[in-house]
Amino acid sequence: MPARHDIDSERALWDAYAQSTRTTVLEADPVFCWTQYSGHGPGPELLGDPGTVLELGCGTGRAIAHLAQRGVKATGVDLSPVMVACTTERWGPLGAQFVCGEVLDHLNAHTDSYDAMYSIFGAVWFTDPAKLLPLVAARLNPGGVLAFSHPPAIPGAYGPQGMYKGGFAGKAMYTYRYSYTPRKWANLLSGAGFRDVEAQVLEPPVKGHIGTLLARAVRA
Numbered sequence: 001m002p003a004r005h006d007i008d009s010e011r012a013l014w015d016a017y018a019q020s021t022r023t024t025v026l027e028a029d030p031v032f033c034w035t036q037y038s039g040h041g042p043g044p045e046l047l048g049d050p051g052t053v054l055e056l057g058c059g060t061g062r063a064i065a066h067l068a069q070r071g072v073k074a075t076g077v078d079l080s081p082v083m084v085a086c087t088t089e090r091w092g093p094l095g096a097q098f099v100c101g102e103v104l105d106h107l108n109a110h111t112d113s114y115d116a117m118y119s120i121f122g123a124v125w126f127t128d129p130a131k132l133l134p135l136v137a138a139r140l141n142p143g144g145v146l147a148f149s150h151p152p153a154i155p156g157a158y159g160p161q162g163m164y165k166g167g168f169a170g171k172a173m174y175t176y177r178y179s180y181t182p183r184k185w186a187n188l189l190s191g192a193g194f195r196d197v198e199a200q201v202l203e204p205p206v207k208g209h210i211g212t213l214l215a216r217a218v219r220a
Contacts, residue, residue, distance in 0.1 A: 003128065003160035003176040007102055010126075011079050013165045013173040018083035021060060025086050030065035030094075034120055034149040035212040040205050044070075046147045046216050050115030054139075056103050056132075056148075057122025061087030061096060068096040075099060075114075077106050077123075103127055107135040116145040125150035125177050128160070129185075133192035140219040146194065147216040152201045153179035182213060189217040 035041040044063075047053065050072060055064050058076025060083070067074040068091065075097040078084050084100040092098070099106065103123040117136055119125065124132065125148075136146050158180055165173040180188070182199035189197045194217035202212045 003162070005176060006174075007079070009173050010175045011081075012171075013175055014078070014080035015082040016165060016173065018080045018086060022082075022086050025060045025062075025083075026090050028060065028062055028090070030062050030069055030091075032063045032066040034147075034214055035202060035204075036121070036151070036210070037205050037212075041202050041212065041214070047116040047118060047145050050145070052114045053116045053118065054112075054114045055122065056117060056119040056124055056136075057126065058087065058098065059083065059120075059122060061091045061098060063118075063120055064096045064098070065091040065094050068094045073097075077101050077103055079103075079123075104131055104135065107132075107139055110139075113139050113141050114144060115141050116147070118146070119148040119150075121150050122148070124148040126175055127178070129178055129180075129188050129192075133188060133194075137193045137219050142219060144219045145216065146189070146219070147214075149212050149214045150177070152211055152213040153181060158184070182215070185213070185215050189215065193220050194218060195220045 032044045052073045053067055055076040058064050058078045061076055064074045064076040077099045079102055081100045084098045087098045160176040161179055163175055185199040186197045197217040199215040202214050204211050
């Protein structure tokens with residue numbers, strides 16, 4: 001049975017997350033890191049040298065702010081209006097732009113194209129790749145890069161995985177995350193029209209901790 005996304009429920013979930021991180025965002029510094037471990041793994045060089053970028057599910061906006069500081073025309077799209085208001089307040093003065101919207105709707109409704117798109121534990125993890133990846137390819141300039149990261153799949157648990165917010169009591173706010181092996185991600189990317197596909201799990205800095213799935217591909 002396919003995942004049944006309820007956008008209102010998902011927006012409420014991410015609004016709650018935004019409220020819980022507001023103080024942190026307003027006091028944070030720009031940073032770009034693909035993994036969940038500070039100072040670990042590669043940086044924005046995976047995107048090449050883009051003039052324009054779009055982050056899919058930009059969350060706290062720190063990566064967009066980092067790119068904007070380097071002169072990149074950087075835009076982030078996020079489902080939560082609370083988060084978009086917060087990131088605009090914090091990072092807007094740097095030239096970073098933030099848009100509130102669901103990524104599939106945004107990519108369908110806008111014809112802007114980009115040199116790179118990326119997602120760091122963001123919308124690529126929470127959106128059906130069969131719907132998302134072809135849209136990303138359509139909005140990338142020729143030779144444009146898509147890169148994304150998120151935790152690797154738990155062995156044997158693949159495809160859409162339901163996730164409630166904050167445990168199992170209270171208002172039912174939930175979303176889905178999409179978990180696949182690196183090989184499956186590579187096949188999905190190739191099937192959506194990407195070339196030079198690379199997908200792997202980066203080892204964590206401490207043995208036995210959770211690694212990071214990292215994928216990069218170029219629009220054909």
